[in-house]
Amino acid sequence: MxxxxxxxxxxxxxxxxxxxxxxxxxxxxxxxxKIFYYSVYLSAISILVSFLALILAFINSDFSNYTVFQNxxxxxxLLYKIAGTWGNHEGSMLLWLVIMxxxxxxxxxxxxxxxxxxxxxxxxxSSIYICFALxxxxxxxxxxxxxxxxxxxLGLNPILQDPALAIHPPLLYLGYVGFxxxxxxxxxxxxLNKIDKExxxxxxxxxxxxWSMLTGGIALGSYWAYYELGWGGWWFWDPVENVSLMPWIAxxxxxxxxxxxxxxxxxxxxxxxxxxxxxxLSIFGTFLVRSGILTSVHxxxxxxxxxxxxxxLFLIITGFSFILFIFKSNESNTKLNLLFIxxxxxxxxxxxxxxxxxxxxxxxxxxxxxxxxxxxKRISVGAPYFNSTALPILLPGFLLMSIAPALSWQNNKLPKxxxxxxxxxxxxxxxxxxxxxxxxxxxxxxxxxLSFIIIAGSVLxxxxxxTKFGYQNFLNYNNALIxxxxxxxxxxxxxxxxxxxxxxxxxxxxxxxxxxxxxxxELIDIKILERDNFQELKAFLQINKxxxxxxxxxxxKRYYHVSKIITTEVGIYRNWFQDFYTVLGSxxxxxxxxxxxxxxxxxxxxxxxxxxxxxxxVGILKNE
Amino acid sequence: MNKIILSIPIFIILIxxxxxxxxxxxxxxxxxxxxALLNEELPKFSLVSLFDKTVTLSSLDVVNQITLxxxxxxxxxxxxxxxxxxxxxxxxxxxxxxxxxxxxxxNKDAIEFLTTDGNPYDYVGVDEQGLVGVEFGVIGLPExxxxxxxxxxIYKYLGPxxxxxxxxxxxxxxx
Amino acid sequence: xxxxxxxxxxxxxxxxxxxxxxxxxxxxxxQNQTIYSSDAxxxxxxxxxxxxxxxxxxxxxxxxNYLIERYGEYIVFEPQMNIxxxxxxxxxxxxxxxxxVFFIFRIKKN
Numbered sequence: 001m002x003x004x005x006x007x008x009x010x011x012x013x014x015x016x017x018x019x020x021x022x023x024x025x026x027x028x029x030x031x032x033x034k035i036f037y038y039s040v041y042l043s044a045i046s047i048l049v050s051f052l053a054l055i056l057a058f059i060n061s062d063f064s065n066y067t068v069f070q071n072x073x074x075x076x077x078l079l080y081k082i083a084g085t086w087g088n089h090e091g092s093m094l095l096w097l098v099i100m101x102x103x104x105x106x107x108x109x110x111x112x113x114x115x116x117x118x119x120x121x122x123x124x125x126s127s128i129y130i131c132f133a134l135x136x137x138x139x140x141x142x143x144x145x146x147x148x149x150x151x152x153x154l155g156l157n158p159i160l161q162d163p164a165l166a167i168h169p170p171l172l173y174l175g176y177v178g179f180x181x182x183x184x185x186x187x188x189x190x191x192l193n194k195i196d197k198e199x200x201x202x203x204x205x206x207x208x209x210x211w212s213m214l215t216g217g218i219a220l221g222s223y224w225a226y227y228e229l230g231w232g233g234w235w236f237w238d239p240v241e242n243v244s245l246m247p248w249i250a251x252x253x254x255x256x257x258x259x260x261x262x263x264x265x266x267x268x269x270x271x272x273x274x275x276x277x278x279x280x281l282s283i284f285g286t287f288l289v290r291s292g293i294l295t296s297v298h299x300x301x302x303x304x305x306x307x308x309x310x311x312x313l314f315l316i317i318t319g320f321s322f323i324l325f326i327f328k329s330n331e332s333n334t335k336l337n338l339l340f341i342x343x344x345x346x347x348x349x350x351x352x353x354x355x356x357x358x359x360x361x362x363x364x365x366x367x368x369x370x371x372x373x374x375x376x377k378r379i380s381v382g383a384p385y386f387n388s389t390a391l392p393i394l395l396p397g398f399l400l401m402s403i404a405p406a407l408s409w410q411n412n413k414l415p416k417x418x419x420x421x422x423x424x425x426x427x428x429x430x431x432x433x434x435x436x437x438x439x440x441x442x443x444x445x446x447x448x449x450l451s452f453i454i455i456a457g458s459v460l461x462x463x464x465x466x467t468k469f470g471y472q473n474f475l476n477y478n479n480a481l482i483x484x485x486x487x488x489x490x491x492x493x494x495x496x497x498x499x500x501x502x503x504x505x506x507x508x509x510x511x512x513x514x515x516x517x518x519x520x521x522e523l524i525d526i527k528i529l530e531r532d533n534f535q536e537l538k539a540f541l542q543i544n545k546x547x548x549x550x551x552x553x554x555x556x557k558r559y560y561h562v563s564k565i566i567t568t569e570v571g572i573y574r575n576w577f578q579d580f581y582t583v584l585g586s587x588x589x590x591x592x593x594x595x596x597x598x599x600x601x602x603x604x605x606x607x608x609x610x611x612x613x614x615x616x617x618v619g620i621l622k623n624e
Numbered sequence: 625m626n627k628i629i630l631s632i633p634i635f636i637i638l639i640x641x642x643x644x645x646x647x648x649x650x651x652x653x654x655x656x657x658x659x660a661l662l663n664e665e666l667p668k669f670s671l672v673s674l675f676d677k678t679v680t681l682s683s684l685d686v687v688n689q690i691t692l693x694x695x696x697x698x699x700x701x702x703x704x705x706x707x708x709x710x711x712x713x714x715x716x717x718x719x720x721x722x723x724x725x726x727x728x729x730x731n732k733d734a735i736e737f738l739t740t741d742g743n744p745y746d747y748v749g750v751d752e753q754g755l756v757g758v759e760f761g762v763i764g765l766p767e768x769x770x771x772x773x774x775x776x777x778i779y780k781y782l783g784p785x786x787x788x789x790x791x792x793x794x795x796x797x798x799x
Numbered sequence: 800x801x802x803x804x805x806x807x808x809x810x811x812x813x814x815x816x817x818x819x820x821x822x823x824x825x826x827x828x829x830q831n832q833t834i835y836s837s838d839a840x841x842x843x844x845x846x847x848x849x850x851x852x853x854x855x856x857x858x859x860x861x862x863x864n865y866l867i868e869r870y871g872e873y874i875v876f877e878p879q880m881n882i883x884x885x886x887x888x889x890x891x892x893x894x895x896x897x898x899x900v901f902f903i904f905r906i907k908k909n
Binding site: 345383 | 883887895
């Protein structure tokens, strides 16, 4: 019954979207005006009803629904039953649809844009929606009936039962599905030749929102990987990670270009191009993940027919957009005001560097597929490749970040240039000193130098701004600087936690205390505990420094009864200076193998990202 | 000129899509990489017989005939599932030499397995350390190879065989 | 004493080489993990083999080539520098150089 309501909701969302298209092409008759807007609201309501029906089916463990049967279990805690709704292919595609229509509906309340522009955008968004809805209805229907009579579901992987992972997909989708709206805004702006101040402002706000959500989603995924997967890393250049990073980078380039568009009208074509690129990368990413082409920690169970359908969708949507772009985009007669070095040049370099990094990641991700088609040999393109190409390419961008907000549009003078010079020289000296006293590694040096320069340069600019404008409207003047400081902090965290990390493998007896580095660890206790759906072998480790207790950590191993899976849970003691990351191994002669990693400044990574997201939201609010 | 530059993205997209289509249509399995030893010479090995410690078979003994090599173990459940199919192959291709390699197993368990489920192999070699498996690039069990008359590996299959795979892919090679 | 010392030093260096090499190799039965960080049977086998070869004083290059011959380039995370991967390695920096040249050209024009 619930499934029937869900399916009807899905069908009606599609029907109402079709009625949007029909009403658009009958605009001469007045009644269609009402039908147009009502269809927008009704389509959103229908898909929401559909989605709620699926959630309800999961909550009630309604195993007559095939998707619920495949992906849920009655013993799962309520939160994870709900999150299980979008933790599978069909449910997550339904979430994709929901988000597309919510964006469509919220956008329809916009009062500042030209009406024809608004309607055309809604038309494009609804058309894209129909494509994806058909995809779901025909290949990924979450409301299929389970033909076998069952008492219990097939459960879900216990590794996926996690709060961070529960919010990760919705945040990601609010990001890269939202880029569909940006694409539609660009297409309609191009067709109607209405890319003006209002358009830029509206697009900038929507882009900032989507990009901030995407940043949060990716960061949450990395944060989860850090504490869950047990090897202390948080980014593996896994194809699925790359696939979320590409729209993020393109979105960042788009955000910067939109900021620039006020002063450089030539950029309209470039902005439209970037908008098409962003959503194309989103669709392409969805294709790679769901088509069964790639193996990864993350791939959904898949099907080559779904792959072919999405690939065709990709070609249609992207092809149509680029063709419209080629034939309809509007030439401009002014030239870019490029100087060495003014804000325009800095932003152009930023764009070049980001797009090339994005293309490199794309190349590295699909290269194994190309090689396998051509020569039937399989190769890996992993972390070493991306770390040697994409990262160095981004270096000029990072360097410029330190002074770019202070640069002028018209001339190539940097106000208070001497202060910056002194700051940079002192930061370089500081980096050399630190490298001298710890150990030298080229990436360590570069990372430290960049982060210090970015943070110091931005702080200096904030100070200079305060002498000019005082502290009122602080956020208005300094928002970009806050974001850049966030990036600097993040780079500092990344550098220190990768270059200066240490690993200790110890064999410890109960009640024994072993020294490592300046600290010591004592195994206070180790015992087996029974929990709701798992049995846990839990170690109680005490980390001490100079005879004082720092903290207790509890690495453990869990055995989940139903899925018969053993997982290793990491015990982490976090503080601002470093993380103590402990993993429980196996037992040999009463001695327990444990691994302890110290990750210096790793929490700066998450803090830096939070600053970026905060800045994104401030960017939206400050335009109001 | 401008329009040509603007069309570059579309061309790139088309080319990438063509590769992806072909890849999809080939229905490759991401968990089963193609063998690095295809069309290469049979790796050198020397295997003591499971049933008689004094008898050895080396790679040199296996040339000049088509050989089917199957890596298995008594503790491997999918191996037990595909096991009966080798009798069918044996019946149909009398001149085929079927070599079984018992990998990372104990002799006792392997002999028990072959006594209970039957022994379709012309020779069963023991690879206790798994070193011969590494020479063949074995990732998991079971894996099956076809070696042609010239001593070259012409086919590898990862996982338990089925009637369909034998019919479609292996039998054409055994002619 | 001295012998024991050298044995310990040798062992420590084999261990660190082992970690170094197995961190560059892919566990073929896992989904995207290095052999160093994986507990799978396949990884344990490969670790044993690499350790033996290190004790026999084989170089990193020799060990990795040995594995590539048997498992294909798929087992190494870094794409090898050969003709097939030329485009992969040269594309990023070539395009960057071209763009920067074009950019400098435009600045000079202004």
